[in-house]
Amino acid sequence: MERQARREQVLHHAKHIFARKGYHRTNIADIIARARIARGTFYLYFQNKRDIFEELLAQTLGELRSRIQRLRIGSDQPNPAEQLRANLRRVLDFVLDERELTDILLNHSTGFDREIDEQIVDFYERVTDQIQRSLDLGIEMNLVRRCDTRAVAYCILGGIKEIVGQLSRNRRDDVAVLAEEILDFGLRGVARPELLESVKMEREQSSAPVSHGVAGAEQAAGASFIFRPKLD
Amino acid sequence: MERQARREQVLHHAKHIFARKGYHRTNIADIIARARIARGTFYLYFQNKRDIFEELLAQTLGELRSRIQRLRIGSDQPNPAEQLRANLRRVLDFVLDERELTDILLNHSTGFDREIDEQIVDFYERVTDQIQRSLDLGIEMNLVRRCDTRAVAYCILGGIKEIVGQLSRNRRDDVAVLAEEILDFGLRGVARPELLESVKMEREQSSAPVSHGVAGAEQAAGASFIFRPKLD
Amino acid sequence: MERQARREQVLHHAKHIFARKGYHRTNIADIIARARIARGTFYLYFQNKRDIFEELLAQTLGELRSRIQRLRIGSDQPNPAEQLRANLRRVLDFVLDERELTDILLNHSTGFDREIDEQIVDFYERVTDQIQRSLDLGIEMNLVRRCDTRAVAYCILGGIKEIVGQLSRNRRDDVAVLAEEILDFGLRGVARPELLESVKMEREQSSAPVSHGVAGAEQAAGASFIFRPKLD
């Protein structure tokens, strides 16, 4: 078998074991048994247990980074809310695909190894930075109310992490709806009140029950309108 | 030494080790070295590593439970926002007192042991239930907008967890302010927009910069006014 | 409590524990819990675990030694068979009284401690010597057939040990009958055939079923008649 293919195979099986048992309770014996390779073979492809875990982590973090895109401003860009929605959906979609692993990697993170821990902390730090910058930008643009943007960024990150954790434990198919709820909650939490006011009437008239199941993700208006105004 | 006093001593030292190194990387040798007791002495008070960890966990969860009080409605009760604020402050105060441990216990929890994991999951589940019930109540009372209260409850919980984690890593002294930010963010996220509108003017006139440091926790108005209306 | 009385109390309880769990599986904690004394108190009366066990052993061996009396020859003495019977009954009676302990001490003996092991081996060696001397005497007196008296002595000892072990596990009330069976078996095994022959007629006429329950221990004739002839 090709070197790369064999690597993938082992990674694939290791992923499932790690997901089910966690890093510490997983041992090499488990992995090689599932991957049906010999003990020595494992070490032909990975330096050690930490190494294979780190690779899975790197894959995951890389994938997530690619799915979380920086807000772009410009008349040819989708409005900010739309961009946030897209980010959120891409992230949740990925989590749904790689449920268990994502959970292990993202939510039950610390205590592996100094270096691994740092990678995760660092990842979150960067995401937080990105959220904070978006908030600061929003304030500049008069879309976001004044607040401690760092603290609020943590709140937003935490909310998403928690939803991700739940999603990884209890599959849900309506990821789009879920994304909408988070977005709605977050945007209202930071929006300048005047922006919400303007739409009060619309919402009041809509008699659709919003709780527990928006009619459909596409129609889910939520509060995302608040970022719809021209941005220039 | 008195039985109870010795227990406390060992627990005290174990707490610090667990906090610094995590559950898996902590071994009995570490604990007894720090507590300056013999190996056997440890086993005089605790059955095993899991046991002492579980006790610390139980203490922590118990303390937190006692600090998170159910919302009480009645004309002789503080308004809901005030009650939420009090809960939040009590929790953050505790976290500040028991920084590292809280973090280990609450945020880097899974993968110890099936049973321990379950206790933590269960604790969060109950807190989520409580948040959700509060939201449902808020909807009934026309204070909270219609939404997927379960999902939003997770967002709120996650936000608090993340702040707690940050607080445990980087000490902050202005817990009251932090509590206000979270509260503000959360309340706005769930409040019916009309309730926010009414105070727009007041806020605009107040020239105090809100971001990064409310003048003082006591004056920090935030969005908590939204729950100030008469509840009957 | 008087020193001696306290010692007895502890010995009493230790005996039961040792009997139930054996030497190695018994620990000091078991003993002091049952005797309701403190850990330190135990060491006030006994040097160590080995010590208390050795004392019980010494008691037992001493008691047994006193119950196994040397055959005495003389016209004023009971005939040899009668003396053997008495020895056997005294031993079995004791075993019945101290069932479990006897078993532990006598049958599951080795592997405690070099010195303890030796005491037991030594005890058995002496008993064997005594049996062998009796046999040699019997040969001189033309009561016993020529044989390897050492080997036969071991056979006899072994038979008794086995019966003792059984008796300690499964109580039996008809010790006298049991003694008779052993005696009968042993005496026939060593007697000169001519001595058996002479009584053939008597036995044939007696129609009582001997197997499984001699009518009564007192009447149990067995083969002991073989040593009834005048010994001078």
Next chain:
Amino acid sequence: MERQARREQVLHHAKHIFARKGYHRTNIADIIARARIARGTFYLYFQNKRDIFEELLAQTLGELRSRIQRLRIGSDQPNPAEQLRANLRRVLDFVLDERELTDILLNHSTGFDREIDEQIVDFYERVTDQIQRSLDLGIEMNLVRRCDTRAVAYCILGGIKEIVGQLSRNRRDDVAVLAEEILDFGLRGVARPELLESVKMEREQSSAPVSHGVAGAEQAAGASFIFRPKLD
């Protein structure tokens, strides 16, 4: 090294240690030091100390079972005494080959572990059953006198056990002679007296000293003639 070969090697060395020091005083360190293997290697082949001991026990009991054959009756079969003699010799030969271990396993048995104890007790129970059945059969065939065949079976078993124990401590090369003595003792102990009587003359005439060294095992007549009569 081949898996099976290594197993044997470890078993071999463990056997010697167990034999010399007994079960409880033997520790894994002893075994691996003697077998010159690493600690982990031991656990590659055996789960724990109990496991390796149990395997040795199983081997031994299995071998003994195969050497103790049921009495077969028929004109084409050797007479019963001959069959008993063969059984006895096979057992003693084995004991001689595996002296120390046999002793540990068979005579100093209890107190290891509930389960191991039971295996040994069970083995002896079966052997006793077999002896008892032989006696009952002998009674039917008018070869054996009436007696408590259970009690006598224990006596016979005990005798053999004791001889085995002695043999394991003090090597003897004349196993055949020893077997003859045991057989002689046992058969006379259970034979109907008339059967012994008939040969009185023969024996009397034979001037060979029987005690301590029968001229030769082959010629050793003993009392085994008693079962020589036609069985049909």
Next chain:
DNA sequence: GATGAATGAGTCTTCATTCAT
């Protein structure tokens, strides 16, 4: 004398990693 907390040597067992075949 009595107590029971404290001790620490002694053992067992696991498991990531190496290396000769």
Next chain:
DNA sequence: GATGAATGAAGACTCATTCAT
């Protein structure tokens, strides 16, 4: 490259014995 037997450091846990109160 592949194998899997071998390694041994690391760590958990027990329990007979001591000793200050």
